[in-house]
Amino acid sequence: MERVDVREGRTAPWPAWVPEALVSRVRAEGIDAPWAHQAEAAEHARAGRSVIIATGTASGKSLAYLMPAAAAVEEGGTVLYLAPTKALAADQLRALRELELPGMRAAGYDGDTPFEERAWVRRHADYVLTNPDMLHHAILPQHRAWASMLRRLRYVVVDESHRYRGVFGSHVAALLRRLRRVCARYRSEPVFVLASATIAAPGAVAERLVGLPVREVTADGSPRGGKDFVLWEPPLTEKTRERGAPVRRPATAEAAELLAELAADEVRTLAFVRSRRGAESVALEAGERLAELRPGGPAGEGAGGGRIAAYRAGYLASDRRRLEAELRSGELLGLATTNALELGVDISGLDAVLITGWPGTRASLWQQAGRAGRDGRRALAVFIARDDPLDTYLVHHPDAVFGRPVETTVFDPDNPYVLGPHLCAAAAELPVGEADLELFGPAAPAALAELVERGLLRRRSNGWYWTRRERASDLADLRGSGGTPVQIVEADSGVLLGSVDAAAAHSTVHEGAVYLHQGETYLVRRLDLDDAIALVEPARPPYSTWARGVTRIEVAEPVRECAWGEASLHFGTVRVTDQVVAYQLRDAATGTPVGEEPLDLPPRTLHTRACWWTVAPEQAERLREEGVELPGAAHAAEHASIGLLPLFATCDRWDIGGVSTEAHPDTGRLTVFVYDGQAGGAGFAERGYLRAADWLRATRALIADCECPTGCPSCIQSPKCGNGNEPLDKSGALRLLDTLLAGAPDVTTPEPETAQPAA
Numbered sequence: 001m002e003r004v005d006v007r008e009g010r011t012a013p014w015p016a017w018v019p020e021a022l023v024s025r026v027r028a029e030g031i032d033a034p035w036a037h038q039a040e041a042a043e044h045a046r047a048g049r050s051v052i053i054a055t056g057t058a059s060g061k062s063l064a065y066l067m068p069a070a071a072a073v074e075e076g077g078t079v080l081y082l083a084p085t086k087a088l089a090a091d092q093l094r095a096l097r098e099l100e101l102p103g104m105r106a107a108g109y110d111g112d113t114p115f116e117e118r119a120w121v122r123r124h125a126d127y128v129l130t131n132p133d134m135l136h137h138a139i140l141p142q143h144r145a146w147a148s149m150l151r152r153l154r155y156v157v158v159d160e161s162h163r164y165r166g167v168f169g170s171h172v173a174a175l176l177r178r179l180r181r182v183c184a185r186y187r188s189e190p191v192f193v194l195a196s197a198t199i200a201a202p203g204a205v206a207e208r209l210v211g212l213p214v215r216e217v218t219a220d221g222s223p224r225g226g227k228d229f230v231l232w233e234p235p236l237t238e239k240t241r242e243r244g245a246p247v248r249r250p251a252t253a254e255a256a257e258l259l260a261e262l263a264a265d266e267v268r269t270l271a272f273v274r275s276r277r278g279a280e281s282v283a284l285e286a287g288e289r290l291a292e293l294r295p296g297g298p299a300g301e302g303a304g305g306g307r308i309a310a311y312r313a314g315y316l317a318s319d320r321r322r323l324e325a326e327l328r329s330g331e332l333l334g335l336a337t338t339n340a341l342e343l344g345v346d347i348s349g350l351d352a353v354l355i356t357g358w359p360g361t362r363a364s365l366w367q368q369a370g371r372a373g374r375d376g377r378r379a380l381a382v383f384i385a386r387d388d389p390l391d392t393y394l395v396h397h398p399d400a401v402f403g404r405p406v407e408t409t410v411f412d413p414d415n416p417y418v419l420g421p422h423l424c425a426a427a428a429e430l431p432v433g434e435a436d437l438e439l440f441g442p443a444a445p446a447a448l449a450e451l452v453e454r455g456l457l458r459r460r461s462n463g464w465y466w467t468r469r470e471r472a473s474d475l476a477d478l479r480g481s482g483g484t485p486v487q488i489v490e491a492d493s494g495v496l497l498g499s500v501d502a503a504a505a506h507s508t509v510h511e512g513a514v515y516l517h518q519g520e521t522y523l524v525r526r527l528d529l530d531d532a533i534a535l536v537e538p539a540r541p542p543y544s545t546w547a548r549g550v551t552r553i554e555v556a557e558p559v560r561e562c563a564w565g566e567a568s569l570h571f572g573t574v575r576v577t578d579q580v581v582a583y584q585l586r587d588a589a590t591g592t593p594v595g596e597e598p599l600d601l602p603p604r605t606l607h608t609r610a611c612w613w614t615v616a617p618e619q620a621e622r623l624r625e626e627g628v629e630l631p632g633a634a635h636a637a638e639h640a641s642i643g644l645l646p647l648f649a650t651c652d653r654w655d656i657g658g659v660s661t662e663a664h665p666d667t668g669r670l671t672v673f674v675y676d677g678q679a680g681g682a683g684f685a686e687r688g689y690l691r692a693a694d695w696l697r698a699t700r701a702l703i704a705d706c707e708c709p710t711g712c713p714s715c716i717q718s719p720k721c722g723n724g725n726e727p728l729d730k731s732g733a734l735r736l737l738d739t740l741l742a743g744a745p746d747v748t749t750p751e752p753e754t755a756q757p758a759a
Contacts, residue, residue, distance in 0.1 A: 002229040002402050009223035012039035022070045025099045036221035042067040044215045045193045052194035054202035055220040057370020061195040065157045073104050073126050077154035081129040084163040086110045089129040110134050122146055132172050137473050140429055143182045151186040161194040162409055165650050166682035169411030171478040174422035176210050177439050197367045200408040226378040233385045233395045239590045246712055251386040255356040256282045260289035262352055263307055263333040271336045271354040272368050280516035282336035283310035308334040352380040358391050361650050363406040387713035389643030393702050410650040410683035414443035417680030421476035423447055424456050428472035431463040484532045491525050491535040506580040506601050507547035509534035514545045542588050549580040553659040553673050555666040565743020566616040571689040574610040579603040609681025611689040614669035619739050633732030634660035636716035638672045641699045648695045649687035656684055693744045700737040
């Protein structure tokens, strides 16, 4: 257990230019003076310098940007606030309205805003709270309707900016450059104020995001209550999985039991769970357990029906707002949530946080843990390890959590699959001229030439023009969902239950899939990909379902390579073809496979970036002579390396994929690929290439340290393996990695934290 000690706060005087109305409202809430970091960031913004404030959870970052924003509105200017989620923007709007600042007309503008209100917002609001999706689809394409606001725009607030990573970060970087270009059309040059959880090199990350010089404020002057941080490993069970591997009790079952016990003791608790399915399952099990612990009290009867509920993306907006209000009021004692509540939604007074499985980055771990203890009292954070290589490694090596700095944010503004669609959108907003090329970066000329060749843009003497009737903004998929979200509809009643991203539909709402929603279980009757609808019916099957697929990979364009003795390391562009071909039925209580059903779904092709390594034919032959089963050895090394890459790149296991083969047709060698799971790449595989020696040595150590004899989910088995974890060879993986690493450099030369991803 790690203890986080109490920290005293450091205040600063109120800047003289802050409106008196804001000072008096904040003082009425018990805050006599701003913390030092709030005042420092506010002074930078007021002086016209873009700034990022990167301090801990509950350090009051919102006041840092509210001070200059309120002053700008009082002087007749406007403010645009961007949040990565609707929930966060709605929470910020609620807080602004509670302040009742005279003259401030704050309004939300998102997909839930009624159409009759949108015209009022465009004409009259001076503090608009929205998200990147609405900026992309509704504000910039209709910038003439927003001319009054854009002409007076003084500040752009980019909240929770650490969430803009990977492909999403690349999209937002292009989007902010489009915003700056449109603002220049109306002769405004807004200052950017970014707020972030603690990240490495925040100033450099912010500059890459907005394309401007950005000051950084990182010295946290706020007080901090004490916290006990527990690393919790579920016990082994008598059950086995593929190949007889021992199975630990599911982390979700541990989380449900802890959540119920804490709720029974009136301890207000937030349980973070990795998946939508997991959040629903934890809420349901915890509610049932709470009913047993407190038979005279209310049971957890699904979202809002008891003292424990689930919260996740895909819920209707009215359900999400109600759950947030019930948690704030104390009507709910426990909430099982995806990372949708990791962000700065003001849920005060929580006593404990449960983190079910590694959240992907150290920054996210501390962000989630920081949701407890907001009122200054001592709090509890519990990290519950899944049966997963990285989770197991961290529980047994706590120095990898508590003794390391947080990661930098990885994204590639020059990703051609991102930049091209945004150049089309920019040309539809205003013709793209030669002067804009510097704004969009060094990859812009080549991207424009390709767009002209494809007939999407037309080159004229004064710039590039959009040529189509359809909306150019529809070309860019900001969230990387891969298409239109699939609507989940109850077949008999026609009630819309929620939605799922197109990219996840094949594996989560295929015909026969078990789908959980607000504590209720459904079976998918039919998936209609053409109409993007999944029809479901209520059911309570004694099993869960897991999709299985096949993956093929081709090398499209090598970018970098280096020799490791006879072996070699590579980075480049690849084509990945995935197809879900079946689904496995697993016992709901134990997770043991009980059957499998075939599926007939179309393949999906992804053009992305990958890191791959090969061993020479002579090395492979020597391993065969030693009795190593090369397909199983390569497969095991692939699984373990995917599990550990999140320690070296700002990603999690589900952001990346892998393929291994004894003799790949493009290399002629035994090859292991690890690739980014988003079109065009997200920077994760490149970070693996740059840190390959450290990454693969850690992978080798993980496999060797695991006490299982032949492999288990804690080392070489993967929960997302489309081949049912066959074949796998644990001892062979060690010999294969020894052979590979024999020619590796002694240490990886760490790339600078501010290094740009490769173009």
